[in-house]
Amino acid sequence: MAAALTAAQAGLIGCEHCGLLVRAASADEPGHCPRCGSALESRRRQSIERTWALVIAAAICYIPANLLPVLGTTTLGSTEYDTIMGGVVFLYTSGSWPLALIVLIASVMVPLGKLIALGYLLISVQRRSSSSNRERTRLYRMVEFIGRWSMLDVFVDTFTVALVQLSPLMAVRPGAGVMFFAAVVVLTMIAATTFDPRLIWDAGGEQES
Secondary structure, eight states: OOOOOOTTTTTEEEOTTTOOEEEOSOSSOOOBOTTTOOBOOSSOTTHHHHHHHHHHHHHHHHHHHHHSOSEEEEETTEEEEEOHHHHHHHHHHTTOHHHHHHHHIIIIIHHHHHHHHHHHHHHHHHTTOOSSHHHHHHHHHHHHHHGGGTTHHHHHHHHHHHHOEETTTEEEEEOHHHHHHHHHHHHHHHHHHHSOTTHHHHHHHHHHO
């Protein structure tokens, strides 16, 4: 069976903005897309290094995001602080287990899953793995898609702080954990955009050629 000819071997580049398949002007200077005018890149420069830096920074911020309080409630002079897991436990014990499950998935499991998925993709690319290319590409698309929904906890805290202001009887203030959680979400979203999924297929193309 003859090996399939890849776009890189044929001298073609797909525009990352409009998706047009263009023949590169040269290997060093691919040129610009004739449809949208964006600069063409055969591969994103320093994609692995930048993605690793963002993933490591997000992993560091993930720890205080779960240990520090995300919400502080002041009632008649007494203040109580709640972490993400504390809120999940409170919702579960109060009978709102569906809402507790949503917060647990969106605020704890999704960010951790994105970090693990990006780390797996980076390691597999650096090891020049040529197996499960389709599955790894689907995994990357999933990480990129669910990134926008990871701000659920931050949005809930923001709306709560804005609505519940009954001073001096009751007041709600965001905690330090919100900033770290938002940093995790933003860093993982940027990491997904800096990672070049075309690197997943490079090892298989080299082996076939």
